[in-house]
Amino acid sequence: RIYLRIYSELQTGRSTHFKGGKEASNPREYGLCGLKLTRMGRRPNPVWWDTQPCLIRHSTLFAIKMKQPPVIFLDFDGVIRMGDGTGPKSFKFIPDKLALIREFTDLVRGRLVVTSTWRELFKLERILEEMAGALTLEHFHSSWMTPLLRAQSRCDARDVPRGAEIITWLHSQPEVPAFVIFDDLPTRDFYPLHDHLVPCDSALGLIPSSIGLALRLLGKQGVKHDT
Numbered sequence: 001r002i003y004l005r006i007y008s009e010l011q012t013g014r015s016t017h018f019k020g021g022k023e024a025s026n027p028r029e030y031g032l033c034g035l036k037l038t039r040m041g042r043r044p045n046p047v048w049w050d051t052q053p054c055l056i057r058h059s060t061l062f063a064i065k066m067k068q069p070p071v072i073f074l075d076f077d078g079v080i081r082m083g084d085g086t087g088p089k090s091f092k093f094i095p096d097k098l099a100l101i102r103e104f105t106d107l108v109r110g111r112l113v114v115t116s117t118w119r120e121l122f123k124l125e126r127i128l129e130e131m132a133g134a135l136t137l138e139h140f141h142s143s144w145m146t147p148l149l150r151a152q153s154r155c156d157a158r159d160v161p162r163g164a165e166i167i168t169w170l171h172s173q174p175e176v177p178a179f180v181i182f183d184d185l186p187t188r189d190f191y192p193l194h195d196h197l198v199p200c201d202s203a204l205g206l207i208p209s210s211i212g213l214a215l216r217l218l219g220k221q222g223v224k225h226d227t
Contacts, residue, residue: 068177069111070223071141072214073166074101076116078184078202097206098134101182104211108218108225111141113169115162115183119145143169163190178221180214182206195220 074080080097083090105112112135118127124144128135146169149160162185170176184202187194198214200206215225 068173068175070108070218070221071177071179072101072105072108072110072112073115073146073179073181073183074112075183075185075200076114076118079182079200079206082205093131093134094205095134098131100206100208100211102135102139104214105135105139108215108223112139113141113143114145115166115181120148143172147172161189161191163193166190166193178218178223180217182210182214 076093077083077091080101081091081093082097083092101112104110114124114127122130124137124140128137146162146165149165149168151160162183166181170179179196181190181193181197182200183190183197184200184205187197187199190197196217198210198217200210218225
């Protein structure tokens with residue numbers, strides 16, 4: 001069986017165990033900030049991470065390859081889809097926010113990867129239809145969504161933090177690109193990717209200052225853009 005063991009002593013002093021998937025082979029080790037991960041297999045799902053504490057600076061989290069277009073991990077609800085507070089059915093894509101993400105993607109010559117739960121329900125073609133032409137297929141990465149990971153304990157099964165899904169996606173790529181994350185989930189869900197996160201207020205969604213922060217984060221990773 002596959003075990004995803006995350007030692008969280010670095011944060012809480014407790015350990016959490018995840019389980020699921022099929023057998024895999026070909027272990028590869030990756031150094032992360034405060035964690036040493038052994039990944040089993042080549043596919044992002046299933047995956048086996050056996051983590052051990054180690055001292056690695058955040059600057060060595062990933063070996064960024066500038067030959068690749070920067071990647072923009074994008075949530076929908078609370079970022080580019082907004083509601084009126086009456087329920088999930090009130091949410092809709094907002095043209096102004098779609099325009100912002102399109103302009104940003106074109107500016108940095110990036111590619112979008114969907115982290116939203118929409119990826120569980122719809123194919124990319126349907127998502128593009130819902131966006132009414134605001135974004136096109138060319139704006140998205142060929143691997144357009146992060147993997148769907150589940151964690152199982154003795155008591156229940158639950159979603160793996162979104163940051164872990166993003167890390168799994170990154171390690172499935174031949175080279176790790178520069179990247180930013182737009183999301184309205186709590187920042188704890190993205191440890192240890194805080195230096196790549198653009199937090200969005202779920203009441204406001206994507207706003208111009210969000211784009212400014214994203215440009216600064218990419219700039220720190222060596223990404224230049226047209227002015």
